[in-house]
Structure formats: C-alpha cells, structure tokens
Amino acid sequence: xxxxxxxxxxxxxxxxxxxxxxxxxxxxxxxxxxxxxxxxxxxxxxxxxxxxxxxxxxxxxxxxxxxxxxxxxxxxxxxxxxxxxxxxxxxxxxxxx
Numbered sequence: 510x511x512x513x514x515x516x517x518x519x520x521x522x523x524x525x526x527x528x529x530x531x532x533x534x535x536x537x538x539x540x541x542x543x544x545x546x547x548x549x550x551x552x553x554x555x556x557x558x559x560x561x562x563x564x565x566x567x568x569x570x571x572x573x574x575x576x577x578x579x580x581x582x583x584x585x586x587x588x589x590x591x592x593x594x595x596x597x598x599x600x601x602x603x604x605x606x
Contacts, residue, residue, distance in 0.1 A: 523590055527583030531575065552578055 534553040541550060551558040557574035561567045 519590060523586045524583055526586050528579055530582045531579040554581060
C-alpha cells in the first residue's frame with residue numbers, strides 16, 4: 510500500500526511540476542520568425558499567450574496550446590522520473606554486491 514501511495518505522490522508531483530513550468534514559460538518571450546508588428550509571443554515550445562502592444566494593450570490566450578504545452582512538460586518530467594528510478598535501481602544493485 511505504501512508503494513502505491515509513494516507512486517501516486519510522485520505522479521502528482523510530476524503533474525504539478527509540468528503545470529508550473531508551463532505557466533512559467535508564459536513570461537519568457539518566444540518570437541516566431543515572422544510575426545505581427547507590435548505583438549509579443551510567450552510560451553515554449555508552443556506559443557499560448559500573445560500580447561498586442563498597441564494603443565490599448567490586450568492579451569490573448571490560446572488554451573489548447575497551453576494544454577498541449579503542459580502535456581509536453583509533464584511528459585518531459587515523467588521521462589526524467591523514469592530515468593532517475595532506473596539508475597537508482599542500478600546503483601542500489603551494485604551497492605549491495
């Protein structure tokens with residue numbers, strides 16, 4: 510039972526980290542090669558926030574890109590988690606021999 514609890518805590522932590530990193534990329538500018546003059550693009554790898562710097566400043570959110578961006582970062586953290594678990598198992602195998 511403790512194993513399942515620890516596993517679900519790890520999965521929950523992975524999801525939280527993915528969401529936080531995705532939201533943090535919303536403050537990092539990610540300009541495309543060709544863009545609208547006066548527009549600033551935010552989000553990485555997908556642009557999910559666009560700020561128009563005109564007379565009246567407006568911000569547009571693309572929630573589909575935000576969800577896909579979050580899934581991207583969650584998958585990156587999950588792969589890192591699996592790699593760390595795998596190498597930790599190998600290190601523990603050699604430690605006790």
